[in-house]
Amino acid sequence: MRPTLTVFESSPDRGRGLARDMRVRWALEETAVPYDVRLVSFDAMKQAAHLARNPFGQIPAYEEGDLVLFESGAIVLHIAQHHPGLLPEDADARARAIVWMFAALNTVETPIVEREAATYAERGKAWQAEHLAMLDARVRVRLQALARHLGDSAWLDGAFSAADVLMVLVLRRLEGSGLLEDFPTLQAYIARGQARPAYRRAFEAQRAAFEATRGG
Amino acid sequence: MRPTLTVFESSPDRGRGLARDMRVRWALEETAVPYDVRLVSFDAMKQAAHLARNPFGQIPAYEEGDLVLFESGAIVLHIAQHHPGLLPEDADARARAIVWMFAALNTVETPIVEREAATYAERGKAWQAEHLAMLDARVRVRLQALARHLGDSAWLDGAFSAADVLMVLVLRRLEGSGLLEDFPTLQAYIARGQARPAYRRAFEAQRAAFEATRGG
Numbered sequence: 001m002r003p004t005l006t007v008f009e010s011s012p013d014r015g016r017g018l019a020r021d022m023r024v025r026w027a028l029e030e031t032a033v034p035y036d037v038r039l040v041s042f043d044a045m046k047q048a049a050h051l052a053r054n055p056f057g058q059i060p061a062y063e064e065g066d067l068v069l070f071e072s073g074a075i076v077l078h079i080a081q082h083h084p085g086l087l088p089e090d091a092d093a094r095a096r097a098i099v100w101m102f103a104a105l106n107t108v109e110t111p112i113v114e115r116e117a118a119t120y121a122e123r124g125k126a127w128q129a130e131h132l133a134m135l136d137a138r139v140r141v142r143l144q145a146l147a148r149h150l151g152d153s154a155w156l157d158g159a160f161s162a163a164d165v166l167m168v169l170v171l172r173r174l175e176g177s178g179l180l181e182d183f184p185t186l187q188a189y190i191a192r193g194q195a196r197p198a199y200r201r202a203f204e205a206q207r208a209a210f211e212a213t214r215g216g
Numbered sequence: 217m218r219p220t221l222t223v224f225e226s227s228p229d230r231g232r233g234l235a236r237d238m239r240v241r242w243a244l245e246e247t248a249v250p251y252d253v254r255l256v257s258f259d260a261m262k263q264a265a266h267l268a269r270n271p272f273g274q275i276p277a278y279e280e281g282d283l284v285l286f287e288s289g290a291i292v293l294h295i296a297q298h299h300p301g302l303l304p305e306d307a308d309a310r311a312r313a314i315v316w317m318f319a320a321l322n323t324v325e326t327p328i329v330e331r332e333a334a335t336y337a338e339r340g341k342a343w344q345a346e347h348l349a350m351l352d353a354r355v356r357v358r359l360q361a362l363a364r365h366l367g368d369s370a371w372l373d374g375a376f377s378a379a380d381v382l383m384v385l386v387l388r389r390l391e392g393s394g395l396l397e398d399f400p401t402l403q404a405y406i407a408r409g410q411a412r413p414a415y416r417r418a419f420e421a422q423r424a425a426f427e428a429t430r431g432g
Contacts, residue, residue, distance in 0.1 A: 055362070056358065056361045066308070067312075068312075069312065070319070071318035071319050071322060074311070074315040074317070074319075075315075078311050078314070092282070092283045095294050096284075096285065099290040101290070102287035102289040102290040102293075103272070103287050105322050106322065107272050107274070107287065109322075110330075114326075114330050122347075125346075127346075134337060142272065145271050145272045145273065146271070148271065
């Protein structure tokens with residue numbers, strides 16, 4: 001059954017592949033699952049039709065027949081459990097890959113999103129710089145641990161997995177922050193992810209959606 | 217195989233059941249899986265033996281023979297996938313329960329932890345109150361959406377599931393903040409969780425661990 005992915009009509013990242021639908025698009029490309037796209041405006045995201053898909057009024061949502069899912073992590077896990085290519089067959093290796101999916105979203109992404117929120121929500125506040133320095137330090141602790149774990153490995157735990165889809169995109173949120181530059185291990189890891197043909201296809205698809213709807 | 221759970225030797229929450237091992241303990245009690253406990257001190261958490269269990273030096277870690285897992289969400293999911301009682305049998309209902317696990321940790325917990333961090337990391341800053349008010353507003357948006365979704369339902373999506381284990385404990389982090397008092401729906405939901413015999417057993421176990429190690 002061909003799934004439908006609901007995404008921003010006009011993504012606030014302006015097609016840079018940082019919106020959370022990119023995670024799902026990449027997972028679908030890795031597993032060669034064709035999909036349809038529904039665009040929602042910011043207004044429509046807070047209205048009943050979309051709240052029925054996601055009670056928090058966010059994107060992405062994912063529909064497959066009568067099944068309606070939200071939370072990009074859960075959607076990527078669903079895709080990975082139903083199509084080969086994103087999780088190891090071995091039960092223990094699979095459990096560890098799922099650990100790294102949660103680590104990407106709960107341990108690494110959390111301070112990164114907090115920092116990101118501070119860059120715009122606190123714009124103009126006299127204390128923004130002081131707060132950002134505190135948040136930068138918190139992000140660095142996570143990046144250090146992650147870089148130490150990765151070492152010379154290509155991916156988080158053995159073969160490329162759904163965890164790498166999430167982690168590469170979580171780390172990309174730091175582009176422009178200056179924080180990644182101290183971690184060549186992580187920069188090389190991100191570049192490995194971006195070099196995958198499935199990543200490229202997903203990236204082009206989300207950029208095309210943005211270009212088509214910006215009216216330009 | 218009897219699992220071993222690694223937890224704080226002396227939990228900073230002083231036995232209030234707010235440390236993340238409580239999630240795993242509750243899941244193990246719901247599924248009637250007996251387990252052993254290993255205590256780690258704050259110092260030991262940053263040393264090699266524990267970093268081999270969790271590269272980020274956090275608790276909990278979970279060992280089952282040669283399998284070593286971290287991330288409380290991933291551990292609870294692992295337990296739920298291998299023992300009946302925490303996930304529906306029906307495939308679609310199961311996928312939706314997993315959505316709510318991610319929603320608890322990624323959409324609801326994130327602003328709550330951010331607020332919590334601000335209460336201690338920004339103590340004494342002239343701007344703490346202003347920042348806390350911004351964070352309170354962000355938490356309220358999530359609580360409103362969650363309360364609207366719950367409505368008259370006992371649990372997040374049909375029968376009690378692993379998602380409720382996570383969500384009830386995530387919401388408990390707001391105790392004392394004054395934010396829950398505007399949401400009787402959520403207070404009743406938390407109370408329903410806390411009334412479960414498995415919750416009580418897990419709570420008593422973590423409290424006993426704290427009492428035994430505080431030296432009193």
